[in-house]
Each structure stands twice: as C-alpha cells, then as structure tokens.
Amino acid sequence: MDDLVIGIDLGTTNSCVSLYTEGKTKILENAFDGRITPSFIYFSPDGEIVIGEHGVKMSVHKPENGIYEMKRLVGRQFDDPELQKSLKYFPFKVTASPSNLPLVSVKQKSAICKKSPQELYTVLLKALKKYTEAKLEETINKAVITVPAYFNVAQKEVTLEAAKDAGFTVLKLLNEPTAAALVYYFENDTDKTHRSLVYDLGGGTFDVAVLEKRFENIQVLCVAGDTQLGGHDIDTCLLNYVYRILRTQYGYDPEASSDDKRRLRLKCEDAKKELSTVESTVITINGMVSKHPKIKISLTKDEFEAMTDHLFKKTIDILDECLRSSKISKRSIQEIILCGGSTRIPKIQKLVSDYFDGKQLNKFVNTSECVAEGAALQAAMLSTNRKQKIDELRIVNVLPLSIGTWGHSLCHDMSFLIKRGTKLPTSVTHVFVNTETDETTFTFDIYEGERLDLRKNRYLGTVLLTDVESAAPFQKK
Ligand SMILES: Nc1ncnc2c1ncn2[C@@H]1O[C@H](COP(=O)(O)OP(=O)(O)OP(=O)(O)O)[C@@H](O)[C@H]1O
Numbered sequence: 001m002d003d004l005v006i007g008i009d010l011g012t013t014n015s016c017v018s019l020y021t022e023g024k025t026k027i028l029e030n031a032f033d034g035r036i037t038p039s040f041i042y043f044s045p046d047g048e049i050v051i052g053e054h055g056v057k058m059s060v061h062k063p064e065n066g067i068y069e070m071k072r073l074v075g076r077q078f079d080d081p082e083l084q085k086s087l088k089y090f091p092f093k094v095t096a097s098p099s100n101l102p103l104v105s106v107k108q109k110s111a112i113c114k115k116s117p118q119e120l121y122t123v124l125l126k127a128l129k130k131y132t133e134a135k136l137e138e139t140i141n142k143a144v145i146t147v148p149a150y151f152n153v154a155q156k157e158v159t160l161e162a163a164k165d166a167g168f169t170v171l172k173l174l175n176e177p178t179a180a181a182l183v184y185y186f187e188n189d190t191d192k193t194h195r196s197l198v199y200d201l202g203g204g205t206f207d208v209a210v211l212e213k214r215f216e217n218i219q220v221l222c223v224a225g226d227t228q229l230g231g232h233d234i235d236t237c238l239l240n241y242v243y244r245i246l247r248t249q250y251g252y253d254p255e256a257s258s259d260d261k262r263r264l265r266l267k268c269e270d271a272k273k274e275l276s277t278v279e280s281t282v283i284t285i286n287g288m289v290s291k292h293p294k295i296k297i298s299l300t301k302d303e304f305e306a307m308t309d310h311l312f313k314k315t316i317d318i319l320d321e322c323l324r325s326s327k328i329s330k331r332s333i334q335e336i337i338l339c340g341g342s343t344r345i346p347k348i349q350k351l352v353s354d355y356f357d358g359k360q361l362n363k364f365v366n367t368s369e370c371v372a373e374g375a376a377l378q379a380a381m382l383s384t385n386r387k388q389k390i391d392e393l394r395i396v397n398v399l400p401l402s403i404g405t406w407g408h409s410l411c412h413d414m415s416f417l418i419k420r421g422t423k424l425p426t427s428v429t430h431v432f433v434n435t436e437t438d439e440t441t442f443t444f445d446i447y448e449g450e451r452l453d454l455r456k457n458r459y460l461g462t463v464l465l466t467d468v469e470s471a472a473p474f475q476k477k
C-alpha cells in the first residue's frame with residue numbers, strides 16, 4: 001500500500017504530529033505519551049541528545065546546552081537586529097559563521113561543537129520521525145510541515161532542507177493559519193461563501209490571515225504577521241521587570257549567569273500562564289541571591305497587562321493594516337478563529353473581540369493541536385494511500401512578501417515585480433533596458449520585501465539571462 005503522509009506543526013515552543021486515517025485526525029504521541037513535544041534539544045555533556053520535556057528537565061544542570069526557539073534563528077543572518085535581540089536572552093552561545101549565519105555552540109565530551117539552525121531543526125525532526133514510526137509501527141517518509149504564513153523564502157528553504165536531512169519528503173509547506181482554517185472548514189461544512197479570519201499567536205510568531213471558502217475552494221485573501229512576536233516576547237517583558245527588581249532592590253545582576261537567565265524565564269512563563277486564569281500571582285526565587293535566600297515578587301493581572309500592552313496592541317495594528325491594505329471590511333468576516341497558546345491570555349481575546357465590535361470568537365478546544373491537525377488534513381489530501389481518503393479542498397494562496405529587482409542601475413530603488421497579496425501561482429512580464437553593453441548575457445538581482453530601498457530588503461538570488469540580443473547593432477546605426 002502507498003505511504004502514509006503525516007502532518008507536522010514545527011512550532012517555536014512546541015511541535016505536534018498528526019495523522020488523518022479512516023475518516024478522522026488523531027494526534028500521534030511521542031515516546032513519553034506527550035501529545036505535544038517541546039521544541040527543545042538538550043546536548044548532555046556525555047554526548048547524549050535528549051529531545052522535548054526530558055531535555056527541558058535535564059538542562060536544569062547545564063542550561064547552556066539546552067537549545068530552544070531555533071525557529072527564531074532559522075533563515076536569518078547573524079547580524080540581523082531581530083536575531084541579536086533574541087540572543088541577549090538565550091542561555092546558550094551563538095556565534096557567526098564565516099558566511100554570517102548563526103551557529104549555536106554546545107559543549108559535549110569536552111569539545112565545543114557548533115550547530116546551524118538547520119542542523120538543530122534536523123535533530124528535532126528526526127526525533128519526531130522516530131516517535132511517529134514507533135507509534136505507527138511503520139516507516140514514515142512523507143510529511144506536510146507547517147510554517148508561519150509570514151516566513152520568507154530563506155526561512156522556508158531551511159525548513160525544507162532540514163526535513164530532507166531528517167529523511168522526509170515534504171509534500172507541502174502549509175501556512176499555519178491556513179492549517180487552522182482547514183480544521184474549521186472540515187468541522188463546519190457549508191455550501192455558502194464563508195469568510196474567516198485566523199489570529200494565530202504562538203510562542204515565537206504571530207500570523208493573521210483572512211480566508212474565504214466557496215464550495216470546494218479556499219482562497220487566502222490576505223496574510224500578515226511578525227516572525228518575532230509571540231509568547232517569548234511576552235515572557236521577556238516579565239523577565240525585564242524581574243531583572244529590574246533584582247538589580248534595584250537586591251543589588252543582584254541575574255544576566256551574568258545562564259543558569260539564572262533560564263530559571264527566571266521559566267518562572268516568568270509560569271506566572272504568565274497563571275495570570276490567564278487568576279487575578280494575581282507570586283514569583284518565588286529560591287537560593288539565587290545569597291543574602292536573600294527566598295525572594296517573592298508579586299504580580300497582578302493588571303500589572304502584567306500594562307507591561308505587555310504594547311505587544312498585544314502591535315498584533316491588533318498588524319491585523320488592522322492587513323484588512324485595510326486588502327480592502328476587506330471587518331463586517332464581512334463571519335468567523336474569527338483563535339489559535340496558538342498565547343491566545344489563552346484573556347486580554348488578547350478581549351482586544352480581538354473589541355476590534356470586531358464585541359463579536360464572539362471561535363476558540364479551538366485545543367489551540368496547541370489545531371495546526372498539526374490541519375497539516376494532517378492537507379497531508380491526507382496529497383496522499384495516495386486509500387486509508388487517507390478525504391474530500392479535497394483546493395487552497396489558493398497569496399504571496400506574503402513582495403518580489404522585486406532594481407529599478408535603475410544608478411540608484412537603489414526597488415522596482416516591485418509582484419506585489420504582496422497577489423494570488424498564486426502568478427506570472428509577470430518585465431522589460432529590462434540595457435543599451436550600454438554589447439554583451440549577450442544579462443544579470444539582475446531578485447529581492448523580497450516591502451522597503452523602497454532595495455538594500456533593506458532580502459536578497460534572494462541573481463538571475464542570469466543568456467543569448468540576449470546584443471544592443472551593439474542598434475548603437476551603431
Ligand atoms: N495559559 C496560557 N496563558 C498564556 N500563555 C500561554 C498559556 N499556555 C501556553 N501559553 C504560551 O503559548 C506559547 C506556546 O504556544 P504554541 O504551542 O501555540 O506555540 P508554537 O506553535 O510553538 O509557536 P509558533 O507557532 O509561534 O512557532 C508559549 O509562549 C506559552 O507560554
């Protein structure tokens with residue numbers, strides 16, 4: 001029988017694997033019966049590699065060898081300001097490769113080894129593959145993997161290469177909000193044209209997408225987001241508050257120790273989660289400051305919301321700009337789907353609902369699993385295995401970031417060839433004029449991004465045109 005195809009949600013904080021067979025999706029647990037696996041890799045000093053929850057626990061003794069949030073490093077240059085911001089808070093060391101890519105250093109068997117984000121992704125994906133194969137008792141080589149809708153070409157390429165190195169043939173990289181919408185439309189079948197908005201705030205990324213379903217077609221109308229905005233940044237606000245108190249009230253600098261940095265981040269994350277259900281909490285810090293063996297920092301929900309308000313508002317601004325630039329009215333949206341662990345924060349739910357004039361939100365029962373389930377549905381649609389027979393929905397996507405080239409060889413203006421939001425696939429015709437040479441080859445660079453100064457956009461590659469008709473005969477006339 002043909003291979004089964006699985007769906008993988010490769011998250012900043014958590015990863016999840018799902019399979020659609022015999023008419024339903026199920027989550028495939030890891031070797032420790034966990035439905036989600038923390039995207040965490042611990043390199044033990046004696047050479048062992050431990051993934052997930054166990055890795056998190058073991059790294060307590062050696063936090064600089066516990067690697068997480070690789071998704072924040074993927075496809076970025078070392079000197080990318082966004083990447084530099086994240087580095088400040090990691091307990092592990094990251095250095096630049098000769099080609100300016102980030103390399104994570106870990107110490108195993110007294111030797112320092114350096115791992116690229118792609119290699120780290122491969123380690124994680126190999127572990128997920130192993131768990132899945134053990135669960136299903138068969139070899140699994142094919143997958144659909146989800147990525148943020150706002151991932152750029154470089155970030156997608158690294159994901160694909162890492163999956164290939166882990167032994168997967170990736171049938172599709174599916175956008176995370178589209179995956180969530182797929183689950184919604186499978187559960188809520190309708191023949192009428194229906195518009196939904198997905199607001200996905202996870203551990204490290206924020207995505208918003210508007211989708212329209214008409215019969216068997218799902219058209220993505222617009223996407224926007226920020227690949228450096230998520231639960232991590234909310235935790236960082238709390239962490240900075242705790243750092244400030246430790247410095248000013250206890251004369252202690254926790255940033256000097258990677259152990260303290262990791263411990264305090266985990267405490268802040270716990271406090272944040274608690275404040276989603278209670279009005280106040282206490283962060284207890286034992287044995288960190290010698291003169292003060294037990295420090296208690298109390299925090300109310302109001303204080304937490306004031307500290308993080310700018311981040312929550314940023315997501316609403318992105319959402320607003322996404323609708324405005326695509327000329328989609330709020331009222332035309334029939335369903336608002338929340339997914340991602342950070343949407344458990346009541347203030348976020350309130351802001352989104354208020355933006356839509358008090359409209360009721362659709363919260364997935366398990367917001368941490370819906371993206372993997374959507375990936376599994378897409379996987380089944382691409383599978384030829386008869387156990388994975390499923391009604392097909394055709395998804396039409398849009399370009400998340402504009403593509404362009406230089407407008408004039410003497411200046412650095414970007415000439416936009418394909419605007420973001422264009423329905424895919426698409427084609428474009430562009431006339432290049434070059435009368436200064438009699439050469440029969442011609443090169444031009446391709447960039448991705450929205451900035452008018454092309455040097456501030458992301459360079460994708462150079463196209464070489466050969467057999468170009470020479471301009472020389474025209475010049476001689
Ligand atoms: N009850 C809660 N209240 C607030 N935040 C929560 C709660 N539960 C989980 N989170 C946060 O949700 C985030 C993880 O969510 P999720 O698993 O959806 O992220 P992810 O899919 O790994 O990340 P991304 O999609 O951004 O790559 C973490 O930052 C976590 O702290």
Ligand SMILES: [Mg+2]
Nearest residue numbers: 011202340371
């Ligand atoms: Mg996610």
